[in-house]
Amino acid sequence: MHDIRQIRENAAAFDAALTRRPGVAPVSSEILAIDESRRARILAAETAQAEQNKASKEVGAAKGRGDEAEFERLRALVADKKAEVARLKDEAQAEDALLTELLMGIPNLPFDDTPEGEDEDENVEIKRWGTPRDFDFAPKEHYDLKSVAPGMDFETAAKLSGSRFVVLSGAVARVHRALAQFMIDIHVEQNGLTETWTPVLVRDEMMVGTGQLPKFGEDSYRTEDGWWLVPTAEVTLTNIVNGVVVEESYLPRRYVAHTQCFRSEAGSAGRDTAGMLRQHQFEKVEMVSVTHPDESRAELDRMTGCAEGILEALGLPYRTVVLCTGDMGFGARRTHDIEVWLPGQDKYREISSCSVCGDFQARRMNARFKPDAGGKPEFVHTLNGSGLAVGRCLIAVLENGQQADGSVDLPEALHPYLRGKTRIATDGTLV
Numbered sequence: 001m002h003d004i005r006q007i008r009e010n011a012a013a014f015d016a017a018l019t020r021r022p023g024v025a026p027v028s029s030e031i032l033a034i035d036e037s038r039r040a041r042i043l044a045a046e047t048a049q050a051e052q053n054k055a056s057k058e059v060g061a062a063k064g065r066g067d068e069a070e071f072e073r074l075r076a077l078v079a080d081k082k083a084e085v086a087r088l089k090d091e092a093q094a095e096d097a098l099l100t101e102l103l104m105g106i107p108n109l110p111f112d113d114t115p116e117g118e119d120e121d122e123n124v125e126i127k128r129w130g131t132p133r134d135f136d137f138a139p140k141e142h143y144d145l146k147s148v149a150p151g152m153d154f155e156t157a158a159k160l161s162g163s164r165f166v167v168l169s170g171a172v173a174r175v176h177r178a179l180a181q182f183m184i185d186i187h188v189e190q191n192g193l194t195e196t197w198t199p200v201l202v203r204d205e206m207m208v209g210t211g212q213l214p215k216f217g218e219d220s221y222r223t224e225d226g227w228w229l230v231p232t233a234e235v236t237l238t239n240i241v242n243g244v245v246v247e248e249s250y251l252p253r254r255y256v257a258h259t260q261c262f263r264s265e266a267g268s269a270g271r272d273t274a275g276m277l278r279q280h281q282f283e284k285v286e287m288v289s290v291t292h293p294d295e296s297r298a299e300l301d302r303m304t305g306c307a308e309g310i311l312e313a314l315g316l317p318y319r320t321v322v323l324c325t326g327d328m329g330f331g332a333r334r335t336h337d338i339e340v341w342l343p344g345q346d347k348y349r350e351i352s353s354c355s356v357c358g359d360f361q362a363r364r365m366n367a368r369f370k371p372d373a374g375g376k377p378e379f380v381h382t383l384n385g386s387g388l389a390v391g392r393c394l395i396a397v398l399e400n401g402q403q404a405d406g407s408v409d410l411p412e413a414l415h416p417y418l419r420g421k422t423r424i425a426t427d428g429t430l431v
Contacts, residue, residue: 001103001363017109022118022326038095045088052081105215108360110325111334117324130317132341141344142398143275146406150428164280171430178417180258180390183285191306193256198236201227206239209365211331218266229262234384237288241367248372253290276391283390289383296381300356303385304336307352310388314411316396317341319348331357340396351392354385
């Protein structure tokens, strides 16, 4: 959410930054009109309250003097002012709610170094690592591999739950589990993140805090009891500091969690329907950082490096891009997407998205810190990033390691997690 004071003081600059996002119109004039009316009603209510208080004091004096006419006039004035105060407060409260609703629906302002553009075609590549393997046969997509077919069952999943689900079993399920454990170990032991286990059911306020509500509810699932299934552990990890004032020495705080994630995939009809690239239920290792405002931009680069390191350890070629303003998420100021090479598709596909949000989420959550030097509490800055999407990493491992006979050679980094097994044979077993 945005700071209304900054909009008052720099309306033109606010609109200029906001409209760098394609299709987003200037809103400062509408916001400031509501804000001015709200503040005027608050001032009028305070003035009427003072007049009510003054008249209330004079009522007794008029009664004591026996001035019945003045007594009745003052008593009527008190009643009128009381009603006026109540009306003005109700109107100010309604405008305050309207102002909050408007501010909640405005996307974050891009950093100056976030490239402008309409869509993903205008994202800017900033790094490329590894060389895609030169196959001496036509590489297949993950679900077409002979060794994978016994352990990746879409038909049974469709019977159980519908489309965009999968049942994993045997060697494929084991490699999937090993990948998640490998990622967590690297992030904890090498990257210094704190392993965390959190619920996957959250209240409305938590979804509001990270920006999934009120605008994007259709992208997630809600239970009949009112809980939301988390689209990512960003929701729970970031909201750890919801409503909290921490000491400056508490920062930075770096969390990592492996959780189930749930997304409705609204608006993705017809996209990536084959295989397990885009699922309603999937697993992700999520990173979240809570930082001092002066450190958040550097933390984005650090977080990106943590995610890239996982792919490098697995020997998977990738490229990193900066998302343009038209492709960037609602709450981000700058986003780095990491795209892993999938030989079956002959293209790079997103496997991680790391974003810095500034104080955008912190204002929604009222998450602050007390400066060591004293003074008023300030809003923290928050970041989130995939480290990595486990299912997509499984796809990349399978496709990059595939052999001509349909077997899969597995990355050396995973061998200790598989009791020394090194490949998936054509019959679907680990050997």
